[in-house]
Amino acid sequence: KIIIDSSSGNAGIAYSMIGNSLGYKVEIVIPGNASLERKQRMKAHGTNIIETDPIEGYDEALRHVHKLVDANPDKYFLCDQYANDNNWLSHYHGTAEEIINQMSDEFEYFVGGIGTGGSITGIGRKLKEKYPNIKIHGIRPEIWPGIEGLKPLGSPEDIIPKILDESVVDEWIYVTADEAKHYCQILAKQGIFVGQSSGCYIAACSKLMEKIDCGRIVTILNDFGDRYFSAGLWS
Template identity: 40%
Template sequence: ANVSKPRKDITQAYGTELIFSDPMEGSDGAIRLVRKLVAENPDKYFYSDQYSNPSNPRAHYLGTGVEILEQVGDRITHFVAALGTSGTAMGTTRRLREHHRKIVCVAAEPKEALHGLEGLKHMASSIVPNIYDPTLPDEILPVSTDAGWDMSDRLAEQEGLMVGHSSGANVAAALALAKRLTAKGEEGCIVTIACDRHDRYFAPLKWEKKYVW
C-alpha cells in the first residue's frame, strides 16, 4: 500500500484490482500475501514468482550480459547492479564470469533495513530470493536512500535521464566505486544498469524533500 500513487494509477489503468498488503511489511509483506492468495485459490491466479523463477536471471545471462560484452568488450573492468529480485545481478554476473578476463562484479543493496529504495532488498532483514547466490558478487556495496534519490534527481537535471530510485542507487554505487579506484590511482570501465523510469515515483513527499530515513 505504500507504493507511489502514480504507480497505483498506472496499474489501475490496465483494469486491475489492487489488493494492498501491510505497508510496514514492505515487499516482503506483499510476497507473503501473494503466496497466501495463490495457496488458497491456485486455479484463480497466475504467480510468476520472479524471486524464485529461474527465467529471471536466465534472461540477463542470455541477454544483458551478452549485450554488455558486445558493446563494451574488453574495456569493462567492473559491473554494478543493485539487489531486488537479484535477477539482473545474478544472471549478468554469471555471464560476465565466463569472459576471458576478470571482471569485478559488485552487488549494491540498501544501506538501511528500513529504506526508501522501492524494489530493492536489504538482504539481511528480508525474505531472500531463491535465485540469489551470495557467493557470486565480489563485493556488497551499501547505498543510502538519500544517495539513490538524489542521484535520480541529478541524472534528470544534468543528463536528461528520467530514471527511478533503483537506477539512482545503481549509479550512486558505480560512482562511489569509481571514486575509490581514483583514490588508489587506478582506472576502470564501470558498467551499471538504468532499470526503471522516474514517472512511477512522482509524489509530493519526494519533491518537498521532507522524507526521513
C-alpha cells in the same frame, strides 16, 4: 486462471500490460507504500491491486501472494518472479549480451542491485564466464525508508530470493535513500530522468570510483523518473 504475483510495481506493470492485452485477468500484490503512479498505471490496464502493510515491505507482499495461491490453487497462475529461473535466464541471455555487445572490450566492474535477484544473477554469471577477472559489486540499500525496488537483505528474517546467486557478488556497496535521490536529481539535470533504484546504482558507482585507481564500470538504469512524483523523489 488469473495471473498473479507480488511486485514492487515495475514487474507488475509488465504483467498488467501483457496479461490484460492477451485477455487474462491480472492481480498484483504490492506494498502499500508503492508510488501512486505505478498503482494507477496497473489499474489503467485493468489489473486488480492488493495492497499489503508498507512497514513489512516487499517480503510481506511475497508472503501474502503465496497465501492466496495456496488457498486457491485452481484460481491462480503464479508467475513467482522471485523463484522463476526464467527471470535470471532472461538477463543471462538478454541483458548481459546487450552489455557485452555495447562494450567494445573487456571491462573491470559491474554494479547492480537486488530486487528479485534475477538481474545480478543472470548478468553476473554471464559476465564472469566472459571476463573471469571482472568484479561484481552488489548494492545494499538502507533498511528504512529503503529504496523502491531494492531489497536490503540485511536482517536474518529477510526472505532471500530463491533465484539469487550471492556467489557472483564480490563486494557490497551501501547506499542511502538520500544518496539515491541526490543522484537522480543530478542525472535529471543531464537530461536522464530515472527512478530511485537507478539513482542508487549511480551513487554506488560514484562510491566505487573513489576506491579504485582505474577501470571501467558498467551499470544499468532500469526505471523512469515519472513514476515517483508522488513518492517525493522530485520535491
